[in-house]
Amino acid sequence: MKVSAIPAALAAVLLASAAHPATSAAAPGAADPTEFTVDTTSDAVDADPSDGRCRTASGTCSLRAAVMAANARPGSTITLPPGRYRLTIPPDPRLIIGDNPDPTTGDLNVDAPITIQGTGARSTVIDANRLDRVFRLRADTHMSDVTITGGRAVQRELPFTDTGGGGIANGRHLTLRRVAVTGNSAGYGGGIFNVPDSHLDLMESTVSGNAAGEAGGIRFDDSGTVTNSTIADNRVTDPGDRPGSLGGYGGGIDIRGLGTVRILNSTITRNSSTDGGGGINIAPAYLDSLPAPIPDIVDLPLGRMTLRNSVVAGNTVDGVPADCKKAFATIASQGNNLDGDGSCRLTAVGDLPSRAPLIGPLADNGGPTDTVALLPGSPALDAADGCPATDQRGVARPQGAACDIGAYERTP
Numbered sequence: 080m081k082v083s084a085i086p087a088a089l090a091a092v093l094l095a096s097a098a099h100p101a102t103s104a105a106a107p108g109a110a111d112p113t114e115f116t117v118d119t120t121s122d123a124v125d126a127d128p129s130d131g132r133c134r135t136a137s138g139t140c141s142l143r144a145a146v147m148a149a150n151a152r153p154g155s156t157i158t159l160p161p162g163r164y165r166l167t168i169p170p171d172p173r174l175i176i177g178d179n180p181d182p183t184t185g186d187l188n189v190d191a192p193i194t195i196q197g198t199g200a201r202s203t204v205i206d207a208n209r210l211d212r213v214f215r216l217r218a219d220t221h222m223s224d225v226t227i228t229g230g231r232a233v234q235r236e237l238p239f240t241d242t243g244g245g246g247i248a249n250g251r252h253l254t255l256r257r258v259a260v261t262g263n264s265a266g267y268g269g270g271i272f273n274v275p276d277s278h279l280d281l282m283e284s285t286v287s288g289n290a291a292g293e294a295g296g297i298r299f300d301d302s303g304t305v306t307n308s309t310i311a312d313n314r315v316t317d318p319g320d321r322p323g324s325l326g327g328y329g330g331g332i333d334i335r336g337l338g339t340v341r342i343l344n345s346t347i348t349r350n351s352s353t354d355g356g357g358g359i360n361i362a363p364a365y366l367d368s369l370p371a372p373i374p375d376i377v378d379l380p381l382g383r384m385t386l387r388n389s390v391v392a393g394n395t396v397d398g399v400p401a402d403c404k405k406a407f408a409t410i411a412s413q414g415n416n417l418d419g420d421g422s423c424r425l426t427a428v429g430d431l432p433s434r435a436p437l438i439g440p441l442a443d444n445g446g447p448t449d450t451v452a453l454l455p456g457s458p459a460l461d462a463a464d465g466c467p468a469t470d471q472r473g474v475a476r477p478q479g480a481a482c483d484i485g486a487y488e489r490t491p
Contacts, residue, residue, distance in 0.1 A: 112154035115145040122167040124183045142205065143168070146187045153191035153218075159225065161202040166229075170211045185211035186230075191218050197225035200259040200285075200448050204228060212265065214247045223256040224447065230263035232272075242266030243298070245289060249273045257447040258284045265291045268298035268333075269313060275336060279303040283471050285448040286331075287441055289313045294333030295350060300364070302338030307471045308345045309450050309486050311441045315352040328352045329360030330394060334408070337363055339383045344466050346451050346485040347402075348393040348438060356404035358394030359384065359423070363407055382408035388463040390451075390485035392419030392436040415464045417484050431484075434458050438485075446472025450487045459484035 115133040123135040125144035131151040133140035142157070142164045149155040170185025182188045186207065197203025206229040207213040213230040214220075230245040245263030247253065249271060258281075260270040269289030273279050278301060285308065286296045295313035297305075310331040331350030334340050340361075347358045355362070363382040382405075391402045403410060403423035415429035417436055425432045437457035444450045450471050453459050466482035469475055476482045478490050 112152050112156075114156045114158060115140060115148060116158045117142050117145050117160065117164070120162045120164050122165065124168075128182070143182075143187060146189060146193070147182050149193050150182070150188075150190040154193075155191075156194040156196065159195065159197040159203045159205075161198050163204045163206055165206045165208050166210055166213070167208060168210075180215065187214050189214060189216045189218055189220055192220070193218065194221040195225065196221075196223045199224050200226045200257060201443075207231065207263075212244055212246065212248055213263070215244075216247060216249045216251060216253055219252045220249075221254045221256075222258055224258070226259040226261065227270075228259075228262040230265070232265035243274070244268045244272030245270065245291065247271045249277050249279060252278045252280075254280045254282070255284050256282045259448045260284070260286045261288045263289045266293070267291060268294045269296060271297045273297070273299050273301060273303060275300045277301050278338075281305045281308050283307045283448070283473075285309045285311070285441075285450070285471075287311045287313060287449065290316055292316060293328045294360075295329070295352065296331045297333070298329070299332070299334045299336055299338075299340050301336040303340045305332075305340070305342045305345050307343070307467055307469075307486050309441065309448070309471060310345065310347045310358075311349050311451060313350045315354075328355040329404075330355075330357045330396075332359045334359070334361040334382055334384055335364040337382055339385065341385045342387070342389050344388045344463065344470075344482075344484075344486060346390045346438070346487065348390065348436070348451055349441070350394045351398075352396050352401075354396060355401075356394070356422070357396045357401040358391045359403045359410070361403075361405045361408040361410065383411065384409070385411045385413050386416045386423070386425070387413035388415045388466055388482065388484050390417045390436050390438070390459055391423055392417060392434075392438070394419070415462060415484060417459050417462070429462065429464055431458050431462065436485075444472065444487065446470075446474070448472075451485070452487055453483055453485065453489045457483075457489075460489060 119139040123141045125147035128147040133145045133148040145157045204226040212232040227246040245265035269291035270286045315328045330352035400420040412427035414427040417431040421433035437454040439452040461479040461481040463482035470488035471486040
């Protein structure tokens, strides 16, 4: 039985794009990295991308123009002042397919190593305006202190080639710190799609309110880390018949690759799906064949995820509690995790399986991004073993006798 026909086709296109990024003949000295400070929220193209300067026809520096200019200057930094940077140029169906998608329309195409820094996720917002996804990344990218929203990756013209990553389609090494990825949609990976041979480091960030036919929040097709972060309120809508999804769909996180995904001091809650694991689903794809049906008890090291000091609770499949599901994969506890319904099968020292977490809703609890607070009496309080120096909000850990489980450290 063949699996992951659609994801493989999607990955082939995104990987081909990553392997052959667009290049331009830069003017002398244009290859040197520099810093671009965006000075307009309007969406306008760079007048001459080859010269490595951020300058639109009107003489301003827009976000799109800065990305285009940075592609000619690998290693550059783009600084975004407070504001809502809304994309207004729709994709051109004639130019979006192939190794070199058009940078002047639709999503923002990063083709060279880049750093993008805002002033805070609550004040610097990049909004794709439901025209296209927000970012397609084909080079190493560091992004901090922004919100990514309004992305929509849909099928266009050729089947199954452009439906992954409503917020971000990542083909290299992506680092997100103090970032909110929210309100995006796609066929695969409503918030973020990470193709094979990519890596995501998510830190002090929130992925919430995204939707997809598969992998509502984040899809990993290779390795990654989630540290001090919240994955909440993402959902998989009824996907119908989706080849390659024998192991389920995954409302919060869906892991399909053979690399290890590590989750540390994070909170995964209130995600939902129509199949698989409401919170976490891990079932390798890109295999020539698998026996069917896939029994839930199978525990093979084809895919691997590790959990430490994390809350996985309150997630559902068709309204029924379902925090985790695995097939031909391993969920390895490194201790001190809380699992709401026992489906993650936690057995390490300090684990709290089948425990009500006593947590609040996703909300502004202080700090740069929304979090899920631990309520008085939560079994997660003072129940972690070691932790980062601060929680997702920047609050020092520990605040009690020991650190709290999850991304939120409750203050006295």
